[in-house]
Amino acid sequence: GESVGLHLPTLSVQEGDNSIINCAYSNSASDYFIWYKQESGKGPQFIIDIRSNMDKRQGQRVTVLLNKTVKHLSLQIAATQPGDSAVYFCAENHGLSFGAGTTVTVRA
Amino acid sequence: NAGVTQTPKFQVLKTGQSMTLQCAQDMNHEYMSWYRQDPGMGLRLIHYSVGAGITDQGEVPNGYNVSRSTTEDFPLRLLSAAPSQTSVYFCASSYSYLDEKLFFGSGTQLSVL
Numbered sequence: 001g002e003s004v005g006l007h008l009p010t011l012s013v014q015e016g017d018n019s020i021i022n023c024a025y026s027n028s029a030s031d032y033f034i035w036y037k038q039e040s041g042k043g044p045q046f047i048i049d050i051r052s053n054m055d056k057r058q059g060q061r062v063t064v065l066l067n068k069t070v071k072h073l074s075l076q077i078a079a080t081q082p083g084d085s086a087v088y089f090c091a092e093n094h095g096l097s098f099g100a101g102t103t104v105t106v107r108a
Numbered sequence: 109n110a111g112v113t114q115t116p117k118f119q120v121l122k123t124g125q126s127m128t129l130q131c132a133q134d135m136n137h138e139y140m141s142w143y144r145q146d147p148g149m150g151l152r153l154i155h156y157s158v159g160a161g162i163t164d165q166g167e168v169p170n171g172y173n174v175s176r177s178t179t180e181d182f183p184l185r186l187l188s189a190a191p192s193q194t195s196v197y198f199c200a201s202s203y204s205y206l207d208e209k210l211f212f213g214s215g216t217q218l219s220v221l
Binding site for chain 2: 009034036041042043044045046049089091095096097098099100101
C-alpha cells in the first residue's frame with residue numbers, strides 16, 4: 001500500500017542556517033504532496049504544497065523539491081529561526097497518508 | 109472566523125465507556141476527516157466524509173463511528189473505549205476531497221484508563 005515516510009526523526013539546526021527535511025513516498029501514482037508544520041500542543045498547519053507536474057515550488061523562506069524519479073520530496077527552510085522549531089510532516093494525496101514526522105530543533 | 113473547532117480539549121474515560129468527540133467547521137468545507145496521532149506514528153486516518161450524508165473508513169476505523177448529518181459537524185463516537193484508544197485526536201477539513209490542503213483543529217487529548 002501507499003506509505004509516506006521521512007528519513008530522519010530529528011533534526012538539530014543552528015539558528016540562521018538552512019534546514020532540509022526529506023520525505024520518501026512509495027506510491028508512484030501520487031500527484032499531490034503537502035508539507036505541514038505542527039507546533040507543540042497544536043494541530044498541523046499547512047506550509048506549502050506541490051503537484052506532480054512541478055519539480056520545485058517556493059514560498060516565503062520555504063522551498064519544496066519533488067523528484068518523481070526516486071519518489072522523494074524535500075522541504076528547505078532558509079535562515080531557520082527559533083519559531084521554526086516544530087514537527088514537520090509530509091502528506092500525499094489529500095492526507096490519506098502521513099509520514100511519522102521530523103522534529104526540528106533550532107539552536108540559538 | 110473560528111475555522112475547525114474541536115471539543116473537548118482533554119478527556120479521561122474508563123474502559124468500556126462511550127463518548128463523542130465534537131468537530132465543527134464554519135468554512136463551508138465539503139470534506140472532513142478524523143485522525144489519531146500516537147508517538148512515533150504520525151497521523152493515521154480514522155474516518156472521513158466527502159459531504160453531508162457520506163462517510164467512509166480510513167486506515168484505523170475499528171472502535172469508532174461517525175456520521176455527517178450537516179456540512180458543519182462531523183462527530184466521532186467511541187463505542188466502548190479501550191486503553192489502545194488513548195491518543196490525540198485531530199479533526200480536519202478542506203474545500204473538497206480533491207487535492208486540497210487540510211485545515212486542522214487543535215486536537216482532543218484522550219486517555220482511557
